[in-house]
Amino acid sequence: MNIGILGTGEVAQSLGNGFIATGHDVMLGSRDPNSDTVKAWKASNGPKATSGTSEQAAKFGEVIVVATVWSGTENALKLAGPKNLEGKVVIDVTNPLVFEEGKPPRLALGFSDSGGEQVQCWLPGARVVKCFNIVGHQHMFRPQFTGGPPDMFIAGNDDDAKKTVTKILSDFGWPAIDIGDIGGARLLEPLCILWVNAGRRLENWHIAFKLLR
Numbered sequence: 380m381n382i383g384i385l386g387t388g389e390v391a392q393s394l395g396n397g398f399i400a401t402g403h404d405v406m407l408g409s410r411d412p413n414s415d416t417v418k419a420w421k422a423s424n425g426p427k428a429t430s431g432t433s434e435q436a437a438k439f440g441e442v443i444v445v446a447t448v449w450s451g452t453e454n455a456l457k458l459a460g461p462k463n464l465e466g467k468v469v470i471d472v473t474n475p476l477v478f479e480e481g482k483p484p485r486l487a488l489g490f491s492d493s494g495g496e497q498v499q500c501w502l503p504g505a506r507v508v509k510c511f512n513i514v515g516h517q518h519m520f521r522p523q524f525t526g527g528p529p530d531m532f533i534a535g536n537d538d539d540a541k542k543t544v545t546k547i548l549s550d551f552g553w554p555a556i557d558i559g560d561i562g563g564a565r566l567l568e569p570l571c572i573l574w575v576n577a578g579r580r581l582e583n584w585h586i587a588f589k590l591l592r
């Protein structure tokens with residue numbers, strides 16, 4: 380498949396590496412498609428790795444990944460063009476975080492709304508699935524933990540879109556747990572804050588969640 384990724388940061392690159400390793404073609408979409416960061420990522424990934432504007436990546440992708448800082452996400456989606464994403468599976472990895480000097484990050488919104496729901500509102504014709512937001516980018520592809528594979532929770536309104544994402548997760552080494560519609564992002568985004576606070580206290584960022592039965 381062709382995968383369009385909005386963003387060029389650690390998440391975009393780690394997921395891009397995973398998609399390429401599993402046989403897909405990836406375009407990173409950016410306001411600066413020729414930045415040194417993008418050039419280095421392309422050089423280490425060969426011909427399956429390309430870059431373009433956000434709009435080009437949105438048109439290129441059969442599946443789209445949103446991997447932008449929360450404060451730039453609405454703008455990135457405007458640049459991508461909601462029409463270019465109509466009907467497509469859109470994997471929302473963002474966490475709606477506010478960063479303040481000397482404090483751990485906190486959620487910009489919650490309880491009665493979520494980043495996932497906002498992304499779905501900004502892209503009314505797309506099939507948004509919240510996924511990958513509860514773990515550090517280093518572990519998004521083929522996570523290796525002594526306790527076995529962690530679980531990935533997903534949320535979205537479209538069952539077929541969640542099937543597509545579940546297959547991607549399986550290829551990436553993750554069991555998926557579907558927690559329901561996109562409103563489930565209200566539960567998944569606070570898990571990021573839990574992950575950050577646990578990581579700080581444990582002084583260990585190689586942590587992930589698993590549902591024991």
Ligand SMILES: NC(=O)c1ccc[n+]([C@@H]2O[C@H](COP(=O)([O-])OP(=O)(O)OC[C@H]3O[C@@H](n4cnc5c(N)ncnc54)[C@H](OP(=O)(O)O)[C@@H]3O)[C@@H](O)[C@H]2O)c1
Nearest residue numbers: 386387388389390409410446447448451454473474515516
């Ligand atoms: N880092 C992790 O391990 C991790 C794990 C789970 C979830 N997340 C979430 O995943 C998302 C990406 O995280 P990240 O650490 O890879 O990168 P990041 O530093 O949070 O975001 C970088 C990307 O945001 C884009 N961006 C910034 N301002 C923008 C604007 N005004 N308009 C359009 N685009 C803008 C940049 O695009 P350009 O290329 O155009 O500059 C850049 O590619 C975040 O929401 C984060 O909370 C991160």
